Each structure stands twice: as structure tokens, then as C-alpha cells.
Amino acid sequence: MSLPADAVARLRLIRTDSIGPVTYRQLVARFGSAEAALHALPDLARRGNRPLHLCASDVAEAELATAVRLGATLLFIGTPDYPPLLARTETAPPVLFAHGDTALLDRPAVAIVGARNASAAGSRFARQLAIDLGEADFVVVSGLARGIDAAAHVAALDRGTIAVVAGGIDVPYPPDHADLMAKIAATGLVVAEQAPGIEPQARHFPRRNRIIAGLAAGTIVVEGAPKSGSLITARIAAELGREVMAVPGSPLDPRAQGCNLLIREGATLIQGAADVLEALHTLSGQPALPLHVSESMPAPALVAEPDARRAVIALLSPTPVQVDELVRQSGLPAAQVATVLLDLELEGALARHAGGRVALS
Known part of the structure; x- marks a missing residue:
């Protein structure tokens, strides 16, 4: 595993209380490095009369050692290996744990998400869509959930799939997808924001959804209720300026209500892979869509007047x-x-x- 020389300092800053993705990037931009930011933080906290507990070096070193033991690669934002589309999002995770073929991150990707209680027809459509998009050289990104996610992953195993998990890179969720997760790690890529060993909690799933949307040029919802996680992923994709696509369904099926709502709000109606390729304006296998997200934040001044x-x-x-x-x-x-x-x-x-x-x- 190739790591930047200041990997421990980066991880210490990331794991320090109250340091989120935006704050991390601004601190590094302001002070020039994670190490310099760590030195400056105690003084900044004292000025604000606020307690601050920096992550200890041995804690960060232990986390790195665990990642090495698991065969995971750490991808730090601001380094060449970090996924470029995800890096262009404001809340991109400062570090990702990746297990598998990281070369998949260099290929154009499309997210396929949908209901956990998917219908047989919805699962069949997701499988065929994943196969056809794989043949068009797109990587299929999803969240390893039951239903539509699993159908898309399984169909894309031979052509390239990325599973974004809500917990640690070594924690299958749902547990009955442990074998599928292992297969994806062997032939595709598993990605996690949480540290190894972390069991997924409810608050982790929206954070996982932003990674799914951020990795992909567009997001396709096959089935989903109006307030489902799939619709959250689609709305995040829309905020990022990415293409949002949905498969229409019967108004009598609750699983189709979210998709029909997205289409009514302007999502592209999808009936097959050809519609996806047209929506993404593919050119030589590369999505040529405009991304309305700045590639970098303004570097903060050293002192606020x-x-x-x-x-x-x-x-x-x-x-x-x-x-x-x-x-x-x-x-x-x-x-x-x-x-x-x-x-x-x-x-x-x-x-x-x-x-x-x-x-x-």
C-alpha cells in the first residue's frame, strides 16, 4: 500500500473531534499540511475557549496497521489516487478505505440504486441494465443493499462494480451479503469511509449515499419509495450537477412512486441502457456532462481580520x-x-x- 509520507498526521486530523470533511480541507489549505494544522489547532481552540481532543498518534498508527492487515488501500483526498469525480464534491470524505481493484476508479461510472424489497421485474431490469452498461465500459456503483443494489452488483461482477459500504471495510452489511462483498473485493472494489471494524449506524447511510452519488457520472433509480435512501442518493446527485435517471413504474406499486416523482421533477426517464448512454452524452466511453461543482475551495487566509x-x-x-x-x-x-x-x-x-x-x- 502506497501512502503519503504524512499519512499518520492526515489520519490524526481526520479523526480529531469536530473536524469534518469541509473543515479538514480548509485547515490543510490554510496551514499547508495536516501536520501544520495539528500544531495550530490547540491555539485555535483556546481562542474559542473550546476543549479540543486531538487524535493520538498511536490511534492513527493502529488504524493504518489494521488497514494493511486487511489488504485495504487508504485513499487520501488531495493525492493522485483519490477518485477525481468524488474529489470535486464539497463534502468528499478526507480518506477512503478501498479493497480490491482501485483501477476501477479511473473508469466512467454509473450508480444503480433502488428498493430493498425489489420486485422480480425490478431486479431483472437492474441486472440487464448493469450488464449492458458494463458492455459499454461503465463501472456500476451501488450500496451492497438487498434488492436492486445486489442485483446490479451481481450482474456487473465480470465487467466492473464498486460497492460503497456504510460501515468499515471489513464489516459486511447486511450480514447475509458477506459472500457478495468478498466476491466484489476479489473482482471489483469495495469502498468505505468508516474505519475498519465500525458497525454501520443509521447516520452512516446518508453519508454512504453521498459517496455513491459522488463517484458516478449519473445515478439511476430503478425502484424506490419517495422517502427512501435511493431518493436521497438521487437528490444528492442532482445537487452535484450529475445526471439523475429513473425507471417509471405503475402508480399502483408503492415501489414506483419515488421513481415517478423523480421523473415528474425532471429526472430522465430510462427504459434501457441506450437511454442512459444518451443522457450522459457519452463520447468514446467518457461521460461528457458538465459538473457544476468547483474543483477546489478557496484557501482560507491565515488570519481573519x-x-x-x-x-x-x-x-x-x-x-x-x-x-x-x-x-x-x-x-x-x-x-x-x-x-x-x-x-x-x-x-x-x-x-x-x-x-x-x-x-x-
């Missing part, structure tokens, strides 16, 4: 607001706004919300 701090705080409230709106209304450089928000977050005064929004906590 007092006037800038007052101006930004005056615009904040408990109601979430877009960071871009704060930049526009304050008239300040984006780097200064980013610095103020980072300081407020480390002080425990700011909460980050989905869609690049922030609010006073």
Missing part, C-alpha cells in the same frame, strides 16, 4: 445560508469569509449544513 469577522457574523443567523451568499453580501474575498467561518466552526459557534450552507449553532 476583525472587521471581516464582524461583517460575516452580522450576516449569520440560526437559519442556514449559502456561503456564496455571505461572500456576495459581505463584499469580502472568499478566502477571508472561509477563514471567519473556519474560526467560528472551531469555536463551536457555527454548524455546516447540506448544500454548502452554514448557520449559527
